[in-house]
Each structure stands twice: as structure tokens, then as C-alpha cells.
Amino acid sequence: MSTTTTASAAELDAADPLAQFRNEFELPDGIYLVGNSLGALPKTARDMVGAELDRWGTLGVEGHFTGELAWKDYHELLTPILASLVGAHTDEVVAMNTLTVNLHLLMVSFYRPTPARHKILIEAHAFPSDHFAVESQIRQRGFDPSKSLVLVSPRDGEETLRAEDIVSTIGEHGDELALVMLPGVQYYTGQVLPLSDIVEAGHAVGAVVGFDLAHAIGNIELSLHDWDVDFAAWCSYKYLNGGPGGVAGAFVHGRHVADQTLPKFVGWWGTNPSSRFAMDTTFEAIPTVESWQLSNAPILPMAALRASLDIFDRAGGLAALRSKSVQQIEFFDRRLAETLAGRVENITPRDLSERGCQYALRVVNGDGKRVFEELEKARVLCDWREPDVIRVAPVPLYNSFDDIDRFVRILDGIVA
Numbered sequence: 001m002s003t004t005t006t007a008s009a010a011e012l013d014a015a016d017p018l019a020q021f022r023n024e025f026e027l028p029d030g031i032y033l034v035g036n037s038l039g040a041l042p043k044t045a046r047d048m049v050g051a052e053l054d055r056w057g058t059l060g061v062e063g064h065f066t067g068e069l070a071w072k073d074y075h076e077l078l079t080p081i082l083a084s085l086v087g088a089h090t091d092e093v094v095a096m097n098t099l100t101v102n103l104h105l106l107m108v109s110f111y112r113p114t115p116a117r118h119k120i121l122i123e124a125h126a127f128p129s130d131h132f133a134v135e136s137q138i139r140q141r142g143f144d145p146s147k148s149l150v151l152v153s154p155r156d157g158e159e160t161l162r163a164e165d166i167v168s169t170i171g172e173h174g175d176e177l178a179l180v181m182l183p184g185v186q187y188y189t190g191q192v193l194p195l196s197d198i199v200e201a202g203h204a205v206g207a208v209v210g211f212d213l214a215h216a217i218g219n220i221e222l223s224l225h226d227w228d229v230d231f232a233a234w235c236s237y238k239y240l241n242g243g244p245g246g247v248a249g250a251f252v253h254g255r256h257v258a259d260q261t262l263p264k265f266v267g268w269w270g271t272n273p274s275s276r277f278a279m280d281t282t283f284e285a286i287p288t289v290e291s292w293q294l295s296n297a298p299i300l301p302m303a304a305l306r307a308s309l310d311i312f313d314r315a316g317g318l319a320a321l322r323s324k325s326v327q328q329i330e331f332f333d334r335r336l337a338e339t340l341a342g343r344v345e346n347i348t349p350r351d352l353s354e355r356g357c358q359y360a361l362r363v364v365n366g367d368g369k370r371v372f373e374e375l376e377k378a379r380v381l382c383d384w385r386e387p388d389v390i391r392v393a394p395v396p397l398y399n400s401f402d403d404i405d406r407f408v409r410i411l412d413g414i415v416a
């Protein structure tokens with residue numbers, strides 16, 4: 001049995017029990033290493049979306065109510081696999097809206113500032129949409145971001161956040177802290193944050209803890225329920241391959257789902273489905289996270305997402321995928337060390353518990369932007385993030401060890 005310490009890419013691909021799943025995707029020409037930004041197209045998505053177009057064509061409005069795939073219930077088809085991917089119960093997870101929208105809806109419920117407890121802790125290098133959403137929530141409630149927004153940063157000269165700094169910052173703001181909202185996987189560095197420690201530290205000072213799992217879902221194993229996370233949201237177009245603008249998701253812990261005292265923005269898709277079409281104006285919250293739904297569900301992007309989630313299921317879920325991902329990481333690390341040591345560094349933490357499949361590569365001589373442009377010309381699909389990082393993500397569902405090997409060779413040829 002070959003191991004990642006000596007085996008070639010060809011040997012590792014030959015021994016890979018998940019290798020055949022690559023054939024289930026349409027990949028652009030070249031080497032596709034950018035599933036962290038937009039996951040690849042599952043071939044079955046064409047049929048799944050096509051089937052809903054056919055139902056629309058033949059059934060028209062009756063599609064809402066007809067058959068096993070009745071559109072009024074369609075979102076429920078996504079729930080079990082999403083729940084398993086985030087480690088949640090099915091009444092805690094729903095596919096709806098888009099990510100930033102869900103962050104807002106969840107902050108309406110879970111950011112309840114008072115003059116004494118009004119602060120939100122985020123990272124200084126938060127994804128801009130998250131930063132904007134949080135600032136606007138603070139203003140909307142009549143507070144001032146310059147007093148209510150707490151930013152946690154890496155130490156001077158360091159790239160990634162230290163767990164102890166997050167925990168001590170939470171402690172410092174103590175009973176002024178209303179909400180801690182951090183990513184599962186940091187979008188720039190690829191760092192996995194210590195989520196259960198953060199929950200514990202946040203709850204210890206009486207704060208609510210929510211996570212943005214945009215770069216975590218479908219990448220690393222999660223146990224939101226057991227970690228006692230209050231809420232979370234994610235998008236589906238990165239590792240979940242849900243397609244551009246795909247339908248996002250939300251998690252609310254079972255402790256909160258039926259809490260009628262939570263403030264909430266509501267719509268008709270959150271009310272009891274058996275009275276919904278009676279057009280009654282008395283809101284009867286569905287006793288699950290579905291009560292956060294506003295509108296009837298976007299069936300076409302949900303059909304595309306179903307196609308991808310079905311592949312996750314058949315591949316054995318995150319446990320199987322993560323075990324391949326770890327092998328790919330070990331192989332990638334080894335090839336970088338053999339080939340590019342001293343010329344390209346990876347700022348993603350080394351420890352496997354602190355990273356998923358994404359690498360944040362920095363060209364040591366500062367020539368990163370040129371190197372990125374040459375990679376594009378060589379049809380390596382990856383992405384550039386200012387100021388100086390090339391992000392690449394070997395995705396275990398469809399990337400091969402050979403993709404990694406060819407990438408390293410091409411990079412070696414480009415970096416002076």
C-alpha cells in the first residue's frame with residue numbers, strides 16, 4: 001500500500017477509493033483548484049434542473065402540489081444531508097436564501113443589544129460582506145460600531161489567529177459582549193478556528209456564538225449541535241458545488257428553534273404549512289428552523305444543489321472525504337517542500353486540526369501577482385487575494401493527486 005510519504009501521484013490516484021467521483025463533474029479545461037470559490041458542476045445537475053423545468057412545463061402551477069417532489073416541500077429534500085454535513089439534527093437546518101441574507105436574519109434574532117451588553121466580536125480580517133453586515137446591524141439597533149465592534153487580529157508578524165487570543169479577547173469584553181461571530185475556516189489563510197473552544201468561551205461570558213461556515217461546510221467535519229453553537233450560516237457554491245448564487249443554509253440550535261420570544265423577521269414560508277394556503281394572517285411559527293424561512297423556495301438552484309449533495313452522500317459524507325483530503329494535504333506539503341522550499345511558502349497552519357483543503361501560497365520574492373497571472377495563462381484555475389496570496393484548494397471530491405502534482409510542476413516552472 002502506497003503512502004503519501006513516498007508514493008507517486010499515479011500510485012495515490014490508483015489507490016484512491018473516491019477517484020471515480022471526479023467523473024461525476026464537468027471540469028473546465030486545465031487544472032481546477034478553485035473549488036473554495038466556485039465548486040464544479042455535477043453532471044447530474046443538468047438532469048435534476050431539467051426535470052424541474054419539465055415539471056414546470058407540463059404541470060405549471062400544479063408543480064407546487066404534485067408528486068413526491070412537490071415544490072412546496074422541495075427544500076425538505078436537502079435537509080438530511082445538510083444536517084449530516086454540519087453535525088446537526090434535521091429540525092436545526094434549512095436551505096434558504098443566500099449567505100449574507102441569512103447572517104442578517106440570524107442577527108435579527110441573536111443580536112439583542114442592551115446598553116450594557118452591545119458588542120459584537122469578529123475578526124479584523126473578516127470577509128467584507130460579514131463585516132458590512134455586522135456594522136449595519138450595530139447601527140440599525142442604534143449603537144455605534146466604533147464602540148460596539150470588537151476586532152480580533154493575528155499578532156504582529158503572524159498570519160493566523162491564536163486560539164488563546166480569541167479566548168482572552170472574549171474574556172476581556174466579558175459582560176459587554178452580546179455576540180461572537182467568527183468563520184469556521186478563514187477565507188484568506190485557510191485556518192480552521194477552534195470552534196468548540198470559542199463557543200465555550202463565549203457562553204462563559206453570556207454571549208451568543210454564531211459561525212459563518214462558507215469555507216467550512218463540505219470541507220471539514222463539523223458538530224454544530226454537540227458544540228452547542230447557537231447559530232450558523234453558509235453558502236452552497238463553494239465546496240458544496242451548488243452553482244453560482246446557489247441557495248444558502250442556516251443552522252439554529254435546537255435550544256432556540258421553538259423559542260417564540262426570539263425577535264424574528266418572518267414571511268409566509270415560516271408559518272404552519274397546513275394553514276399557509278388558507279391565507280390566514282395569524283403567524284403560527286413552524287417549530288423548527290424552518291420558521292426563519294421567508295419566501296417560497298428557489299427550486300432551480302435547489303435542484304442543482306440536490307445533485308451535488310447526492311454525490312456527497314454516495315461518497316460517504318465528510319468522514320470519507322476528509323480522510324482523502326488529509327492524504328492530499330500530506331502529498332501537497334511533501335511536493336511543495338521537495339520542489340519549492342524557500343521560494344513559495346504556505347501561510348495556512350501546518351497542524352491538520354487547523355486547516356481544511358485550502359492553501360494560501362505566498363511567493364517569497366514578492367512576485368506573487370505575476371506568478372498568479374502566469375498560472376492563469378497555463379490554465380491553472382486558482383485565485384488571487386490581495387495583498388499577496390494565491391489560494392489553491394485540492395477538493396477531494398473531484399481533484400486528483402495528479403492535479404496537485406502537475407500544479408507543483410507548473411508553479412516550479414513559473415517561480416523564478
Ligand SMILES: *Cc1c(COP(=O)(O)O)cnc(C)c1O
Nearest residue numbers: 098099100127129187212214235
Ligand atoms: C463567500 C463568502 C461570502 C459571500 O456572501 P454571499 O452572501 O454568498 O455573496 C460571505 N462571507 C464569507 C466568509 C464568505 O466566504
